[in-house]
Amino acid sequence: MKITIVGCGNMGLIYARSFLKYNIVSKDDLLLVEKNETRKEDLKKLNIGQVVVPDNTLISDSDVVILSVKPQDFTELAADLKKVLNEKTILLSIMAGINVSFLQEKLQHQKIVRAMPNSPVEIGMGITAYSLSKAVSIEDAHKVENLLATTGRTLYMEDENLLDAVTALSGSGPAYFFYFVQQLIEAGKKMGMTEATASLLVKQTMLGSFHLINNANKPLDELIQAVASKGGTTEAALTTFAKHNVNTHLQEGLLNAEKRAKELAAAAAKSNS
Numbered sequence: 001m002k003i004t005i006v007g008c009g010n011m012g013l014i015y016a017r018s019f020l021k022y023n024i025v026s027k028d029d030l031l032l033v034e035k036n037e038t039r040k041e042d043l044k045k046l047n048i049g050q051v052v053v054p055d056n057t058l059i060s061d062s063d064v065v066i067l068s069v070k071p072q073d074f075t076e077l078a079a080d081l082k083k084v085l086n087e088k089t090i091l092l093s094i095m096a097g098i099n100v101s102f103l104q105e106k107l108q109h110q111k112i113v114r115a116m117p118n119s120p121v122e123i124g125m126g127i128t129a130y131s132l133s134k135a136v137s138i139e140d141a142h143k144v145e146n147l148l149a150t151t152g153r154t155l156y157m158e159d160e161n162l163l164d165a166v167t168a169l170s171g172s173g174p175a176y177f178f179y180f181v182q183q184l185i186e187a188g189k190k191m192g193m194t195e196a197t198a199s200l201l202v203k204q205t206m207l208g209s210f211h212l213i214n215n216a217n218k219p220l221d222e223l224i225q226a227v228a229s230k231g232g233t234t235e236a237a238l239t240t241f242a243k244h245n246v247n248t249h250l251q252e253g254l255l256n257a258e259k260r261a262k263e264l265a266a267a268a269a270k271s272n273s
């Protein structure tokens with residue numbers, strides 16, 4: 001398979017490394033397009049693929065072109081890229097908020113996969129939700145699925161509109177989790193623990209609890225109740241959360257993230273039109 005990655009920042013580089021790790025592509029068949037001069041030099045030193053410009057005709061031979069630049073950089077890029085996109089090439093975009101029909105219009109290209117990964121892709125434990133344009137065949141979809149699966153799990157979303165919700169839930173999700181973990185560790189420190197002790201207790205608690213969710217075969221309510229005995233310590237914490245409507249605030253935060261994803265999509269469409 002021949003692959004081009006356009007925008008080799010955090011995500012682009014993660015994809016390059018993941019595809020090479022699983023021998024999905026050889027470095028001779030991997031083209032890397034990067035604007036940032038320092039990054040370009042770094043990529044050359046890494047020697048993981050050929051570093052080329054966005055309108056290099058070699059890109060026409062790619063089975064898949066991955067777009068991993070920031071949404072605001074898309075317009076500038078589209079003008080160059082559309083000159084060399086072959087109609088058989090699958091274009092896989094991970095840009096937040098740029099929808100399939102907009103990509104088709106700007107690139108004059110029909111085969112589009114729009115995907116939303118999250119940061120644990122870095123260690124092969126991400127989740128990537130994706131939608132397809134009508135021109136993407138089953139074979140094309142399988143090719144992309146095989147690529148995305150090198151970074152974790154994948155989920156096909158028939159309704160592309162839900163990708164903004166995906167952005168808010170699993171795209172931003174790791175940050176909510178890190179924030180929660182951080183607050184637990186801070187509380188541990190207030191109770192007199194060292195950071196190392198609190199951190200170990202919290203992280204192993206997260207890991208064990210995650211596996212309980214997946215393996216205990218019990219609804220979340222029941223898992224909560226099993227820890228929160230009447231009049232006990234857990235109940236004291238949960239009552240405080242309820243008093244301050246922590247549940248409502250958390251959900252409100254996520255709904256605001258979704259709203260922001262939609263706003264950014266509208267702004268991207270405006271600035272790119």
Ligand SMILES: NC(=O)c1ccc[n+]([C@@H]2O[C@H](COP(=O)([O-])OP(=O)(O)OC[C@H]3O[C@@H](n4cnc5c(N)ncnc54)[C@H](OP(=O)(O)O)[C@@H]3O)[C@@H](O)[C@H]2O)c1
Pocket residue numbers: 006007008009010011012033034035036037039054068069070071073076077094095096116117118119171
């Ligand atoms: N990070 C995440 O967790 C995450 C999750 C889901 C989706 N995404 C999406 O992934 C995309 C990339 O995110 P990232 O965190 O990897 O960004 P990043 O680290 O900034 O990488 C983007 C790279 O593309 C370069 N670039 C800009 N314009 C270019 C052009 N015309 N041609 C070639 N290269 C160009 C940038 O150079 P300059 O620095 O010089 O601009 C930068 O090196 C974004 O659209 C984001 O929405 C990210």
